[in-house]
Amino acid sequence: MTQKQAAVTVTDASGVKDLVVPLGTTVTGLLSMLDIDSSDPSLQITGADGRPLNLGAVLGTDLPQGVLISITSGRERQRQEQRAIERASDPWFRPSLALSICALLAFAMDAVLIFCTLFAQLLTIIAGVPWWAPLTxxxxxxxxxxxxxxxxxxxxxxxxxxxxxxxxxxxxxxxxPALGSAGIYLEASQISTMSQVAALLFPLWGATGVALGLWLWRPAPLTSAHALSWGVLTASATVLTYLNASLTRVAPFAIACAVCAITASPSLSVRIPATQLLDMPLVTTSAPTVRAPEVPSPSRITGRRVNRTVTDATSRTRLVQYLGLGLIIVAVPVIHSMIGIHSWQQIASLVLVCASVIALVVVPRERRWASSRVVPRVGAVILLATLLISPASRALLGTPIAAAVLIFIGCVSLLWTRLRSGKEQSALIGRFTDIFQALSLTVVFPAAFFAADLFELVRQVAS
Structure with a gap:
């Protein structure tokens, strides 16, 4: 039986595509199918060995089945070379030094403000610091x-x-200090409700205002997601403060939401349609009904659009991960005193921390970027350290043994990473890690529900 089709692999600026074309199609015909102008003098068509191909060569006859064709535009190559030259000649040292100095100055001023907020009454009574000094x-x-x-x-x-x-x-x-507000409690053990940390709403409101202003000044996918994240965080904190919610009810859900956000950050960062129509623009040009509006044909997929989509999705993924890590850091001091084995609430807190550690440890194995692998592991280390230095662990193991266990786990993880780097992962190990990840993510929210003791709250409200 005569073969009617020829397979070809095409690589261009948008990526690698495996295509099937009618037998007898020439290279020029293939380029016309891809909407590429073959008369462009800057266009370079090469094979797998790097040699130029004849535009009249027939696929399946002159060129074998599954041939690799590389399509390179001279303009795109010039653009990449110009970008590389600009990156090499960019005076990065001075801007980085200026940014570091500004960061140190801002950190010092914010540290002074935090100190003045914690000891507002003491500074006013002893040192006689006027209210306008912190304001300045x-x-x-x-x-x-x-x-x-x-x-x-x-x-x-x-x-x-x-x-x-x-x-x-x-x-x-x-x-x-200008409003005459009392200082925040110095010891975290003295804080039990959201109303006692109401002063923290001022930084949240301020950060939200700055994020909104930046988004209005420079609309972009990253700035819009950034403003939305700060808005949701500030609105949640404001509502919880108004309701005078207990921190022991808020912290478990904060950790659960942070773990799920870090795990699902790629899905939250880019929207992928359930069905895709590739190379079929005529299918969407006819409306399903008479009264339906005319459906526009799909836009052309180009290398620039693909790169922009990948860049935006990567930046939003990192933003979600950083916010999740921030939630873990904020909630850790509260969950630290809730871990134990003497009550259902303490056991649920223990299960929540263990499940979160497993989920965050397993996640980085499928991530491409370094930050996407580092941030979940940092969160896992913070939660694991919280578990080992909790009052229950110190009473059971002692502080030296808990510290030794933490150091031992760190050394084992470094050794395992070193031994497994550059090697293919076993399919069996990957399957087991998928199961552990699914189980841990399934347990996170029920454990947070038990740790927050919401059943007792529902019973009190119902009665």
Whole structure:
């Protein structure tokens, strides 16, 4: 039976595509199918060995089945070379040094504001610090953070954007002494409800305002996701403060949401349709009914659009991971005292921390970027350290043994990573890790529900 089709693999700026074309199609015909102008003098068509191909060569006859054809545009190559030259000649040292100095100044001013907030009454009574001194420091810190935030290098990076927005929010602590607000409790053990940390709403409101202003000034997928994240976080904290919610009820759900957000960050960052129509623009040009509006044909997939989509999705993924890590850091001091084995609430807190550690340890194995592998592991280390230094663990093992266990686990993880680097993962191990990840993510929210003792709350409300 005569073969009617020929297989070909095409590589271009948008990636690698495996195509099937009618037998007898020439290279020129293939280019016309891909909407590529074969008369472009800057176009280079080469084979797998790098030699130029004849545009009249027939696929399946002159060229074998499954031939690899590389399509390179001279303009795209010139653009890449120009970008490489600009990157090589970019004076990165001076901007990095200036950014580091600004970060140190902002950190110092925010540290002074936090100190003044914690010891507001003591400073007023003993040192006689006027109310306008913290306010002036806050204004200077806010101005510095705003100047840095509006730099392109900063607001296009998820980590720098989140960090400097947080610094701008902390500068609003300078308003508290001017309002005559009492200091925040110094010891975390004395804090039991959200109303006792109401002063923390000022940094959240300030950070949300800065994020919204940045989004209005420079609309972009990263800035919009950044403003939305701060808005949701601030709204949740405001509602919980108004309801005077207990921190022991808030912290477990904060950890559960953070773990799920870090795990599902790629899915939250880019929307993938359930069905895709590839190379079929005529299918969507006819409306399903008479009254339905005319459906536009799908836009052309180009290398620039693909790169932009990947860049935006990567930046949003990093933003979600950084926010999840921040939630873990904030909730850890509260969950630290809730771990134990003497009550159902303590056992649920223990299960929540263990399931979160397993989920965060397993996640990085399928991530491509370094930050996507580091952030979950940092969160897992923080939760594991919280588990080992909790009052229940110290009473059972003792502080030296708990520290030794933590160091031993760190050394084993480093050795295992070193031994497994560059080797293919076993399919059986991958299957087991998938099962553990699914089980841990299934347990996280029920454990948080038990740890927050919401059953007792529902019973009290119902009665």
């Amino acid at each position: 420091i806050g204004v200077l810190s806010l101005a510095l953070c705003l100047v840095v935030l509006y730099q392109n290098r900063v607001h296009s990076n998820a980590g720098l954007l989140s960090g400097w927005t947080l610094g701008a929010g902390l500068s609003f602590l300078g308003v508290l």
